[in-house]
Amino acid sequence: MADEKLTQQVDQEAILEVRNLRKCFPIKKTMTGKVTQELIAVDNVSFKLMPGETLGIVGESGCGKTTLGRTILKLHESNGGQIFFDGQDITNLKSSQMREIRKKMQIIFQDPYSSLPPRSTVGGILSEPVEVHKIVPKSEIKDYVLDLMDKCGLRDYYYERYPHEFSGGQRQRICIARALSVNPKLVICDEPVSALDVSIQAQIINLLKKLQQEMNLTYLFISHDLSVVKFISDKIGVMYLGSMVEFGTKEDIFANPLHPYTQALFSAIPQPDPDLKMNRIILKGDIPSPANPPKGCRFHTRCPKAMDICSEITPEYRDFGNGHCAACHLLNEE
Amino acid sequence: MEEITKNEVVEETQDSEVPHDKTVRLMSPTRMVVRRFFRSKLSIVGLIMVVGLFVFSFLGPLVYTEWGEIELDESGKTEYSISETTYTVDGVEYTIRQTTEKSLKDNFLAPPSSEHILGTDNEGYDIFVRLMYGGRISLIVSFIAVFLITILGVILGGISGYFGGAIDNIIMRLCDILICLPGIPILLIISTILDASGIDAKYRIYLLMIYLTFISWPGTARLVRGQILSLREQEYMVAAEAMGFSTSRKIFKHLVPNVMPQLIVQMSLSLGSMILYEATLSYLNLGVKAPYAAWGTMINIISTNQNILQNHLNVWVPAGICIVIAVLGFNFIGDGLRDALDPKARR
Numbered sequence: 001m002a003d004e005k006l007t008q009q010v011d012q013e014a015i016l017e018v019r020n021l022r023k024c025f026p027i028k029k030t031m032t033g034k035v036t037q038e039l040i041a042v043d044n045v046s047f048k049l050m051p052g053e054t055l056g057i058v059g060e061s062g063c064g065k066t067t068l069g070r071t072i073l074k075l076h077e078s079n080g081g082q083i084f085f086d087g088q089d090i091t092n093l094k095s096s097q098m099r100e101i102r103k104k105m106q107i108i109f110q111d112p113y114s115s116l117p118p119r120s121t122v123g124g125i126l127s128e129p130v131e132v133h134k135i136v137p138k139s140e141i142k143d144y145v146l147d148l149m150d151k152c153g154l155r156d157y158y159y160e161r162y163p164h165e166f167s168g169g170q171r172q173r174i175c176i177a178r179a180l181s182v183n184p185k186l187v188i189c190d191e192p193v194s195a196l197d198v199s200i201q202a203q204i205i206n207l208l209k210k211l212q213q214e215m216n217l218t219y220l221f222i223s224h225d226l227s228v229v230k231f232i233s234d235k236i237g238v239m240y241l242g243s244m245v246e247f248g249t250k251e252d253i254f255a256n257p258l259h260p261y262t263q264a265l266f267s268a269i270p271q272p273d274p275d276l277k278m279n280r281i282i283l284k285g286d287i288p289s290p291a292n293p294p295k296g297c298r299f300h301t302r303c304p305k306a307m308d309i310c311s312e313i314t315p316e317y318r319d320f321g322n323g324h325c326a327a328c329h330l331l332n333e334e
Numbered sequence: 335m336e337e338i339t340k341n342e343v344v345e346e347t348q349d350s351e352v353p354h355d356k357t358v359r360l361m362s363p364t365r366m367v368v369r370r371f372f373r374s375k376l377s378i379v380g381l382i383m384v385v386g387l388f389v390f391s392f393l394g395p396l397v398y399t400e401w402g403e404i405e406l407d408e409s410g411k412t413e414y415s416i417s418e419t420t421y422t423v424d425g426v427e428y429t430i431r432q433t434t435e436k437s438l439k440d441n442f443l444a445p446p447s448s449e450h451i452l453g454t455d456n457e458g459y460d461i462f463v464r465l466m467y468g469g470r471i472s473l474i475v476s477f478i479a480v481f482l483i484t485i486l487g488v489i490l491g492g493i494s495g496y497f498g499g500a501i502d503n504i505i506m507r508l509c510d511i512l513i514c515l516p517g518i519p520i521l522l523i524i525s526t527i528l529d530a531s532g533i534d535a536k537y538r539i540y541l542l543m544i545y546l547t548f549i550s551w552p553g554t555a556r557l558v559r560g561q562i563l564s565l566r567e568q569e570y571m572v573a574a575e576a577m578g579f580s581t582s583r584k585i586f587k588h589l590v591p592n593v594m595p596q597l598i599v600q601m602s603l604s605l606g607s608m609i610l611y612e613a614t615l616s617y618l619n620l621g622v623k624a625p626y627a628a629w630g631t632m633i634n635i636i637s638t639n640q641n642i643l644q645n646h647l648n649v650w651v652p653a654g655i656c657i658v659i660a661v662l663g664f665n666f667i668g669d670g671l672r673d674a675l676d677p678k679a680r681r
Contacts, residue, residue, distance in 0.1 A: 073576055102578030115569035119591050128587075129577045175573075182577070 012087045015186055015218050016049040016072065022080035023064075023071045027291055039291040041067040043242040044081070046317070049235075051185070054212065054219040056233030056250075058226060058265065060287055064242040065222045066110075069188045072220070073107055074098055086185070103133045106179035110191040112171035116163040122149075122174055123159040129181050145181070151214070152177040153207060169200035173207065180211065188220045193228060205232055226269045230254065235323075238262045241298045242290055244317065248324035258326040260303050297329065305330055367595075370674035377670020383663030387656065391469030398463065400449075446648055453648045455635055457625075464627035465652055471628045472660065475543050476608035480601050482547040487554025488590070488597065494555065495562030496585055506559070509552035517549055525620040539612070539621045539628070546611055550604070557600055561593045595675035599668050606664035613657050629653040 109115035264281040300310035452461040615621035616630025632653035
């Protein structure tokens with residue numbers, strides 16, 4: 001339960017723990033700067049992530065996956081809740097204090113085209129963070145970077161090249177190398193493969209898996225592609241309209257999806273067998289505006305199993321055993 | 335285009351063991367810009383014009399030392415005035431021709447000759463030499479003004495764009511106010527004040543240029559602000575933030591280099607307009623004053639004597655041509671740079 005969690009001790013083993021995280025963006029402001037209307041991008045999200053694990057976050061576009069990732073990195077200021085990284089509360093750290101922690105948590109962006117500075121060489125892009133954070137002595141930077149490039153499948157003569165000379169897959173490798181250049185513990189992968197074509201996607205995913213084993217990384221893997229998430233994740237979190245509706249291990253969630261939204265989502269995974277009859281659960285309507293979310297359970301406007309209570313009371317986010325959490329009134333009845 | 339295609343080929347074959355093709359040359363963005371710039375004939379013409387004027391103005395006086403800027407040709411001039419009177423006495427016509435010979439100290443309004451390549455003006459100064467010195471003033475003054483405008487514009491525009499909020503509001507409203515000020519009337523007032531304060535004629539043009547800087551920086555500041563506003567939201571800036579880089583590193587290593595292309599174009603275009611401004615000021619007798627030379631002052635000579643406008647084209651036309659060459663040259667370079675710096679233009 002959310003309230004219980006707040007009073008809990010910090011789990012020293014968890015590399016990342018998020019409690020009741022909330023992020024709002026102002027839409028309307030009065031002249032004095034008072035916010036009169038806001039968009040709730042992330043609402044009351046809690047989870048724990050152990051070292052070496054991969055947590056996949058799935059959900060529709062606009063459900064707050066990216067915002068969640070960026071808020072954890074404190075690229076957005078959170079509006080409530082707590083973030084613990086390595087047992088340390090980083091929620092209210094100043095940006096100068098964050099600088100030291102930044103090298104332990106990194107991000108890989110969705111768009112490999114806009115996330116690399118166009119006027120630096122690959123070598124420059126990769127050595128700059130190494131130099132700033134003094135990862136290795138100055139004289140060893142080049143060797144370190146070349147070694148890193150080799151690990152990420154980049155050839156050494158790319159060192160002098162510019163990002164515009166590369167294809168999307170190569171650029172994403174550069175982004176991965178940049179994120180790993182500071183020896184992070186946690187990497188937030190913000191849809192790292194959705195801008196790439198399928199064959200390159202597989203290469204990048206395999207590279208991420210290989211690097212995870214070599215460097216003992218923890219991933220927070222954000223994606224809307226369920227098959228990718230299924231392949232790479234240990235745990236999965238399903239988000240709908242800013243809140244986490246279901247969370248659990250990959251096996252639990254795929255074998256026994258509890259929330260109707262998760263069930264609908266998983267029914268949409270294409271099966272590679274043309275004769276197989278798919279039991280698609282078609283959701284009606286569009287995702288409601290996060291600026292004006294529905295009362296009660298946020299999913300009730302589209303839920304095929306909606307009841308009266310759903311439009312009035314927000315369901316509790318509860319643990320149903322083995323860390324498999326969900327928020328739905330249906331489950332409370334049973 | 336060729337280089338890029340080659341690179342892509344190399345990438346695709348990266349998994350097979352192809353040795354690094356040394357013939358694939360590396361193209362830095364700067365080198366690509368230089369190449370594209372020199373591919374345009376117009377920008378080469380512009381470059382030749384500007385370099386030519388520089389050589390003419392700065393090296394010219396060192397080579398051609400016959401006359402100085404304020405050295406009068408005192409070789410003297412004899413002016414003949416002929417008057418004819420015709421009388422008719424008893425059907426016989428008598429014409430009395432009277433020639434008055436007047437010796438003058440200065441050799442003014444001399445036609446072009448081997449001694450004075452473009453002749454002399456109404457005071458007896460060598461026009462060709464004064465063109466060189468006038469060019470010095472125009473070029474120095476416009477470079478100083480553009481330099482100051484750029485520095486002010488980058489600092490204020492950068493602060494405005496990067497930090498936003500109240501600072502942004504204050505700076506931008508200041509820009510709005512400055513843009514609303516009518517330039518020339520205020521210049522007239524300042525010029526009168528400068529006249530009254532008795533500042534050396536040599537330095538007043540610099541003071542006026544500082545004033546021009548003061549009213550011109552909002553253009554550059556707005557450009558820089560707009561660029562930084564859009565660049566700030568780019569993902570590589572978010573990446574820089576996530577890397578934990580300091581604010582100054584983000585501004586000077588990541589933002590400013592990306593504003594430079596637009597800035598360089600803006601600078602070369604405003605060089606042209608500053609030369610025009612300087613010429614206008616000197617023409618209106620607000621800028622460089624006699625005996626010092628400026629292209630504008632040299633054209634201004636026509637206002638003293640109608641005769642010069644009609645009969646002594648050598649006095650004022652060369653200065654006009656110089657102004658046209660300078661402004662055209664800087665604009666050609668600016669246009670060429672704009673095309674060369676456009677990342678979407680691949681040719």
